Amino acid sequence: MNLWLTALQSLARNKTRTLLTILGIVIGVGSVIMLMSIGDGLKKYVSGQFEALGSNIVIVLPVNLVDEQGRPATFRGSPPVGGKTFSEKDVRDIKKLHPGIAKVNPQVQKLMRVKSVSKQKQLNVVGSIDEYKEVRSITMASGRFYNDSEVNRFKKVAVLGPTAARDLFPNGNYLGKSVYISSVAFEVIGVTDPRGGGGGLGGNDLDDQIYVPITSLQKLVDSPGVDFIVVKAAGSDQIDGVISAIKTHLLKSRKADTFSVVDQRQLLGTVQSVIGTLTIGLSGIAAISLVVGGIGVMNMMLVTVTERTREIGLRKALGATPRIILLQFLIESVLLSLTGGLIGVLIGGGGSLIVNRFFPTRISGLAIGLALGVSTLVGIVFGILPARRAAKLSPIEALRYE
């Protein structure tokens, strides 16, 4: 009804003061929206990466990722990739463990500087064997993937993702050309089709990678280790058997908390829950500024009630009931904090669009709804005290107020 209009008019009357008052809420809502959009974007990106892995995949990592209860473990000792590695023998042993194991892909992955004649770029260099192509369902846009004999013979050949190919060879002429990884020349023999997988996260975009035989990469970095092993099970009903067989085998040579064997879904769940916890934690910290903003709103409303004591007295004399006065000021404070919330959503949304150019973000309707809901709540909670004070004023006292 017309109370909303009255509230709007009274806020518009003191624009500077109104804007300064809602600043706390703007900042609070803005940062919550941004953090949530980064968290959501990250989750979506990670899911995309895992889907691109293909189906019926079991991953063997040389690090303890999940504790006995299935919760994310703290990374003690070695980092997920790069620390303690598996050996070629581990790979060979695993291959023979269980009839349900269809394929075993050892993988070495390094972030390295890659040059063409004219360009250079920081790229994720993936070393594996020829089966990698089938396990990851890679299709070729041109040329071919490296084969078994090239892996066995330490051949310096490379397959580029489409983004990497475009960036290193802007003129499009790359087959047979050389790329230099750590100053060692590799012959480009093919380019994959786009695989998607979200925006660029630290060069980990699936289209922005370079694939080389694992043997030549191990030689290049002068380390025989395998960073992780991707096992493809023959069918989804085999996954549990495969996991327990690998676990049993690895326990013979390693301690229980130095490796993990997880299927894709489990790993995805773990990573998602880590991101989720992190997002909630950070958003919670940002939400503290909402409380600060709410106190600002309360302060302003108390000042407003004092300033407008005579007006309140007049309205009461003319027939405004205490309830209507209460509503009038409550609506004003809700409008105040909701305006702050809306501006915060716009700023947070804009910010997350900018961040999206470097980092995957996703603005969910839930985040926006939550932000607006919380700012309305802030308006009610911090507006109730000033509004009650206004409603309780005696009309005579209020009219006499100078």
Add this chain to the structure above:
Amino acid sequence: MRSNKQPLLELKDVVKRYSLGETQFLAVKPTNLAVFHGDYISIKGPSGSGKSTLMHLMGLLDNPSSGKIYLEGKDVSSLSETRLAKIRNRNIGFVFQQFNLLARTAAWENVALPLVYAGVTTNERKSLARESLKTVGLEDRIDHRPNQLSGGQQQRVAIARALVNDPSLILADEPTGNLDIHSGEVVMKIFDRLNRQGKTIVIVTHEEEVAKHAKRKISIVDGVVKEGNKASLLLRNKWT
């Protein structure tokens, strides 16, 4: 002849007591007073005499400490604030010394304020406010804001506001107190005319010039109310 009719507003043994720390102070001493339909009453008294308190009691802005107040025969002396607000809205029009118009708000919206609380629709409010402004001769100022109007015009807007809900009683507290002599005369002539048209008016003032417009004169000194006009049987104040 008056006594046969039911009073519009009746105060029976009304007392208003304030406590100042330990001591109690009677702002209005036991008072009996009846206002009849069509009355034009002035309440005169020096400042501190209790006339404002009396006015607040008559305007149902305050409950009496003891005694009863009847509006059209109905006891309204101990109703809740909400009930009183609704009764004030329908039955009493206020005119204040300070005008008390909402700043930066058009004249017609000021006039329409009581209608907002009576739940009248926006369109109807505007046309009723226009009618009311016409009564006080300001039909060409409906969109003006208080700061674009002279003091006299502002007080006329306030009178239009007091009239807009067609109340049975108009209470004016020093309506000319903030006006120059000429504007004050204009305002008083409006009250005279409204009374001729049948409105019941009570004016609180300390100026004889204003009080003489009224047909019934009441004075109050130290909380004691006296009927000033000749002899009136209606006033049965025990202390007179």
